[in-house]
């Protein structure tokens with residue numbers, strides 16, 4: 001990885017555009033936001049009403065900071081990852097739920113307001129039945145039974161560079177998946193060492209040998225469905241996508257898709273290329289050790305993310321993130337909508 005600090009690092013030398021940015025709120029802005037968010041009702045009860053209210057609250061951000069978040073969401077040439085820091089936090093934090101959440105003990109909704117407020121500036125939060133039971137606010141917490149899995153329950157193994165994808169009957173897992181993830185930190189891990197990494201496909205493409213990049217741009221890879229789908233729906237059996245390239249589209253604005261739960265290469269050359277890809281991602285990645293009051297905005301198409309190992313103790317004080325899946329528009333994924341909830345997909 002590039003030099004790692006708690007606040008991430010600038011783009012590698014030579015990159016045309018910075019692929020990492022930081023948006024730090026002044027203390028007065030943090031306090032004003034916190035004041036308004038402390039009275040927020042549980043946003044899960046009426047998500048659309050809450051998101052309307054949160055838009056009003058977040059619209060009071062200083063114009064320059066607000067524009068930075070909006071530009072992150074709307075432009076093709078902006079960074080793929082942005083660290084928002086000095087956000088307000090809940091006055092009292094309950095224990096980290098040992099079952100992966102959600103917490104039944106949380107009495108205020110500052111963290112949820114921060115998460116949904118930022119998400120609403122990027123697009124629309126969405127859920128999927130096979131990930132966190134279709135909830136819109138995902139808790140990302142180490143779970144004992146999943147400690148060695150390539151899922152967000154893990155801690156003992158490095159979570160490889162991946163995109164958040166979803167199983168889809170169309171055979172493509174990288175189409176109806178979220179455009180963005182927002183990852184907000186409620187509690188750091190005990191040692192404060194858990195790192196979240198982000199490798200931008202622009203930096204990755206520039207660093208790869210041309211012939212490897214060409215292989216990665218060929219439809220020689222089948223993505224395995226997410227661990228949660230394989231575990232809960234497919235009885236532990238791999239469920240593969242149709243063959244796809246891992247890197248695609250405009251050479252200056254490439255899109256990248258990698259499944260965490262295994263990529264099946266069709267040739268030995270493709271296998272070597274995907275191994276090189278993981279190595280290069282590690283070399284060009286930005287790194288952040290998330291702390292309470294910090295949130296990462298992640299573009300799920302411009303780059304791939306990963307997580308280091310860390311020690312979980314399952315003692316109520318473990319690392320606790322909240323996450324949303326965000327689409328710019330819910331319209332072109334309407335073929336997957338459930339009858340019960342227009343934001344939740346099969």
Ligand SMILES: O=C(O)CCC(=O)C(=O)O
Pocket residue numbers: 140152159164181183195196305306307321323
């Ligand atoms: O725990 C992290 O920092 C990231 C986990 C992850 O990949 C995710 O929540 O999608």
Ligand SMILES: [Fe+2]
Pocket residue numbers: 162163164305
């Ligand atoms: Fe992920």
